[in-house]
Amino acid sequence: MTIPEFFSNLFDINFKKFLTISVVKFLYAFLIFVAALASIGFLIAGFSKGFGSGVVSLILCPILFVLYVLGARMWLELILVIFRIAENTDKMVGQNTQNADTTE
Numbered sequence: 001m002t003i004p005e006f007f008s009n010l011f012d013i014n015f016k017k018f019l020t021i022s023v024v025k026f027l028y029a030f031l032i033f034v035a036a037l038a039s040i041g042f043l044i045a046g047f048s049k050g051f052g053s054g055v056v057s058l059i060l061c062p063i064l065f066v067l068y069v070l071g072a073r074m075w076l077e078l079i080l081v082i083f084r085i086a087e088n089t090d091k092m093v094g095q096n097t098q099n100a101d102t103t104e
């Protein structure tokens with residue numbers, strides 16, 4: 001999607017095109033970045049409390065990172081499924097209207 005298409009879809013008052021489908025890739029990359037920053041912060045906080053806490057945070061950081069990314073992926077896929085159902089339903093309605101027009 002080009003930048004002019006993005007802004008035309010962004011300010012489309014009739015909601016003819018779904019913007020979420022094209023934005024979800026960037027949102028997923030952003031959420032992975034946030035998970036990485038949170039993991040690094042958790043790791044630093046763990047080692048600042050002491051060596052034992054640092055080792056525990058060193059073990060937990062990758063696990064929490066993967067769980068956060070997995071959760072984000074699942075939520076974004078759920079959102080995409082809902083939007084794709086809406087698109088496919090719209091296509092089916094269009095096909096049914098065309099079939100009804102040709103049979104009359």
